[in-house]
Amino acid sequence: MRQYMHRLAKTIGLACCLLALSQAAAYAQNSEPVFSGKAYAQSRVELRTSGFGKIKEVNVAIGQFVKANATLLSYDGDSKRLMEFKSKLSMAKIYDLEWKKQSILRSLHDDLRQANLYDNYMRKNMGTQSQINNLNMSINSLEIQLDAVNENLANAKDEVRSEQMVVWYNQGIRNATRKDVKLQLRMHAPIEGHILWMNSDFQVGAELKNDVKAFIIGDMSHVKLVCEAYEASLQGIKEGQNVNVKFDSISNKVYRGVVSKAQWSSINAEDKSKPSVFEVDVFIENGNLEIKEGYVGHVYLAN
Secondary structure, X not given: OHHHHHHHHHHHHHHHHHHHHHHHHHHHHHOOOOEEEEEEEEEEEEEEOOOOEEEEEEOOOOOOEEOOXXXXXEEEEOHHHHHHHHXXXXXXXXXXXXXXXXXXXXXXXXHHHHHHHXXXXXXXXXXOHHHHHHHHHHHHHHHHHHHHHHHHHHHHHHHHHHHHHHHHHHHOOOOOOHHHOOOEEEEEOOOOEEEEEEOOOOOOOOEEOOOOEEEEEEEEEEEEXXXXXXXXXXXXXXXXXXXXXXXXXXXXXXXXXXEEEEOOXXXXXXXXXXXXXXXXXXXXXXXXXXXXXXXEEEEXXXX
8 A cells, every 4th residue: 555655656746747847848938039129119200301501500309309390400591492492382383374274264165155056056057067076176175285284283283282391391381482481491390209310410500411311200109119020930920919028128027019010921022042031010008218219129929
């Protein structure tokens, strides 16, 4: 009996050890990240300069919070750029096309009225078919001209609206006309957020160059972790799934994330010589702004 109990105890002990080892193996497996990526602002915009000039004021610094339409910097614009603003904001082309449109409409109205008269004359044997044919040709020609003028007019208005947006970013003036263009230009924030990056050359008195990277503004209260994952790591991963995220730069803290995008096609699908890699985005709340843009994060399956 004692031998039986001893053997039973040894068997139970061995079973417990095997169970503990299997759980330890499972824990070790779950402790490895399934994929990793870098954090970026959920909403962000990159601004570039438009034109040349001398910087008069720099109103922001890296890390500063700005509201939409806040002035980032101001500079004295060069005369060539100012004349370009004025030229593109000119309404002369639009007025000329509007006049042509009205002229065509008057002629078209007259021809249509004349065609009705000739219809009556034909019924009374007082007109000829050639007169009707000539009028129809004139009406068709006027309708083609009207379509062309309407298209040119729409394009001209779009060009002015586009330039008005440029002037709004540079001077803070909405729906600007050529009379509103001033010597001092400004760059404005198109969205609310933090200054994540700014050009280190921006100093008072420095010459502003055209079409260079100026600012990156982002709303860091919500970030997305942009990851690249091999297909083997995507087993069981789907949009809306909760995951855990740890960052190299933030010790002893686990963030709760949600898979917000899992692509169905690999980013290197055309390259048959390499394993398939998929882009996966993870959405993370960042209300305390601990996560900075560019931080490396590692994604773990949530229990």
